Amino acid sequence: MTDISVYGEGLVKNYGKTEALRGISFSVNKGEIFGFIGPDGAGKTTLFRILTTLLLPDAGDASVEGFHVVKDFRHLRTILGYMPGRFSLYQDLTVEENLKFFAGIFKADISKNYHLIKEIYDQIAPFAKRRAGKLSGGMKQKLALSCALIHKPEVLILDEPTTGVDAVSRREFWEMLIRLKSQGITILVSTPYMDEAILCDRVALMQHGSIMASGTPDEIMSSYPHRLFKISTDRTLELLSLIRKMNGIHSAEMFGSDIHLSVADAETGIEEVGEYLRNYGFTAEKPEEAKPGIEDCFIDFMKLNQTG
Amino acid sequence: MGNNEYVIEAENLVKKFGSFVANDNLTFKVEKGEIFGFLGANGAGKTTAIRILCGLLLPTSGKITVAGQNVYTQTEAIKKQIGYMSQRFSLYEDLTINENFRFYGGIYGMSRIKIKEKTAEMLDRLGIESLKNSIVASLPLGIRQKLSFSVAIMHSPQIVFLDEPTGGVDPITRRQFWELIYEAAAKGITVFVTTHYMDEAEYCNRVSIMVDGRIEALDTPRNLKDKFQAKNMDEVFLKLARKAG
Numbered sequence A: 001m002t003d004i005s006v007y008g009e010g011l012v013k014n015y016g017k018t019e020a021l022r023g024i025s026f027s028v029n030k031g032e033i034f035g036f037i038g039p040d041g042a043g044k045t046t047l048f049r050i051l052t053t054l055l056l057p058d059a060g061d062a063s064v065e066g067f068h069v070v071k072d073f074r075h076l077r078t079i080l081g082y083m084p085g086r087f088s089l090y091q092d093l094t095v096e097e098n099l100k101f102f103a104g105i106f107k108a109d110i111s112k113n114y115h116l117i118k119e120i121y122d123q124i125a126p127f128a129k130r131r132a133g134k135l136s137g138g139m140k141q142k143l144a145l146s147c148a149l150i151h152k153p154e155v156l157i158l159d160e161p162t163t164g165v166d167a168v169s170r171r172e173f174w175e176m177l178i179r180l181k182s183q184g185i186t187i188l189v190s191t192p193y194m195d196e197a198i199l200c201d202r203v204a205l206m207q208h209g210s211i212m213a214s215g216t217p218d219e220i221m222s223s224y225p226h227r228l229f230k231i232s233t234d235r236t237l238e239l240l241s242l243i244r245k246m247n248g249i250h251s252a253e254m255f256g257s258d259i260h261l262s263v264a265d266a267e268t269g270i271e272e273v274g275e276y277l278r279n280y281g282f283t284a285e286k287p288e289e290a291k292p293g294i295e296d297c298f299i300d301f302m303k304l305n306q307t308g
Numbered sequence B: 001m002g003n004n005e006y007v008i009e010a011e012n013l014v015k016k017f018g019s020f021v022a023n024d025n026l027t028f029k030v031e032k033g034e035i036f037g038f039l040g041a042n043g044a045g046k047t048t049a050i051r052i053l054c055g056l057l058l059p060t061s062g063k064i065t066v067a068g069q070n071v072y073t074q075t076e077a078i079k080k081q082i083g084y085m086s087q088r089f090s091l092y093e094d095l096t097i098n099e100n101f102r103f104y105g106g107i108y109g110m111s112r113i114k115i116k117e118k119t120a121e122m123l124d125r126l127g128i129e130s131l132k133n134s135i136v137a138s139l140p141l142g143i144r145q146k147l148s149f150s151v152a153i154m155h156s157p158q159i160v161f162l163d164e165p166t167g168g169v170d171p172i173t174r175r176q177f178w179e180l181i182y183e184a185a186a187k188g189i190t191v192f193v194t195t196h197y198m199d200e201a202e203y204c205n206r207v208s209i210m211v212d213g214r215i216e217a218l219d220t221p222r223n224l225k226d227k228f229q230a231k232n233m234d235e236v237f238l239k240l241a242r243k244a245g
Helices: A046-050 A073-079 A093-106 A110-126 A137-149 A167-181 A194-199 A217-220 A236-243 A272-278 A294-307 B046-052 B075-081 B097-107 B112-126 B142-150 B171-186 B219-226 B233-240
Strands: A004-015 A018-029 A033-037 A057-062 A080-084 A155-159 A188-191 A203-209 A210-215 A227-232 A251-254 A258-263 B008-018 B018-029 B033-042 B061-066 B082-085 B158-165 B188-196 B207-211 B216-217
Touching: A004 A046, A004 A188, A018 A046, A018 A057, A018 A188, A018 A203, A018 A210, A033 A046, A033 A194, A033 A272, A033 B142, A046 A057, A046 A155, A073 B207, A080 A137, A080 A203, A080 A258, A093 A110, A110 A137, A110 A167, A137 A155, A137 A167, A167 A188, A167 A194, A167 B018, A167 B233, A188 A194, A188 B082, A188 B216, A194 A217, A194 A294, A203 A217, A203 A294, A210 A217, A210 A294, A210 B171, A217 A294, A227 A272, A236 A258, A236 A272, A251 A294, A251 B171, A258 A294, A258 B142, A294 B171, B018 B046, B018 B216, B033 B046, B033 B171, B046 B061, B046 B158, B046 B188, B075 B082, B082 B142, B097 B112, B097 B142, B112 B142, B112 B171, B142 B171, B171 B188, B207 B233, B216 B219, B216 B233, B219 B233
Parallel strands: A033 A188, A033 A203, A080 A155, A155 A188, B033 B188, B033 B207, B082 B158, B158 B188
Antiparallel strands: A004 A018, A004 A057, A203 A210, A227 A258, A251 A258, B008 B018, B008 B061, B207 B216
């Protein structure tokens, strides 16, 4: 059991009548990147606030590196690095002052731990004398990450670090995370972007305060229970409503310029779908066998939960 | 579309803040009923351009009309012809659904009868008539998102500006939201939309990509993918935006 870094069992949290966490359990191994994937309102922030000892659970247990989130909160805080979803550094302090402040409260030696943040901090070092409030979004993010790392935490918890961030910056942020992982830091990260799931070692798909599925991205994708086809088209909406009327179809959804359709029975194959489309005059559109992605799985789990 | 009726025309739009050029000679036109994707990295100048097009900020120079109105002199007329929805919900959370429609309908100067009619139509489309007296804060996020959009187009504007309308939304709601966008466009409402989801760029009729204050590319998704030899819009975006300084 020594390889488990973060552990949660039956965690429940309610805000009045709102059930933010409905008894979730999970475990994160040492040194892995574990992603909590889900939309706003899934319970990701509540979970992270419990794990960082900022919020008490109504029921259930959780520990980080063997320290209990309630009983051992004082010690736990010294081994955690936390980057909340909202920029929460001191806007009136400069870049440098923020870093010194965070190093100071953790009694950390900046020069000793500088190697951890070097690659990130070097990019904002030219603005060391600028107030944090005056930085661009990308630079704020790099400063927040530097401050969360400067005491050399064993576990880094990042709440939606890439929300509202453009596709290029998102990619760069993930490259940074993967380099941090190689330093041996366990990383918990939450995101509403389904495409980031495959960058994690393991993930939990979350919705409405529950974990719908967890495992490696490959495990989740290969457990997709239907045969899946994709059709490339320029006439998305027309084709979508046509396919949804076909017998033997389980679901059809837009995926960029493709439509993904899953079939409900073994009799409905590529031939049958192709013929159905030709009968309605769609001759250019050819169904092909497709591998389900995390987003296909997420949608399928959501539908399962709605009907079940 | 194709009849060349333009609802947005921008010629050499420039906006400077001191010596910083936020928008550098933007020239583009948007057709009536078009879904126009306005993409770019953070800080590329999208928000500045949108604020100018909404009549909230004066450009430094350039000839720009929105819904046939001049962005320098007719900003009040522009505001009546457009709808706007931002990434954060624009509804009043402690009012009911009905009250939100009444409030926004009132702002746009709609008659009581028209407001009632539109409210009923919108709620029927979303299948949530039974919730009309519910407080917005009590509703699931997915419903709130779709309601915000309905409120933004209740006065049948010529153009609706959507600023990252699907941020943080679950994948099913995200798709339902795009079906609403298609329906609005089919009714002739022009949709001007920003997003960080590159699969959504594929749903637009045309897409412009801003890099460092300039429009680096503007075409249909298919043509952009051909031109940049990319298999999807994500690759197109990366190829263009990674060049940025």
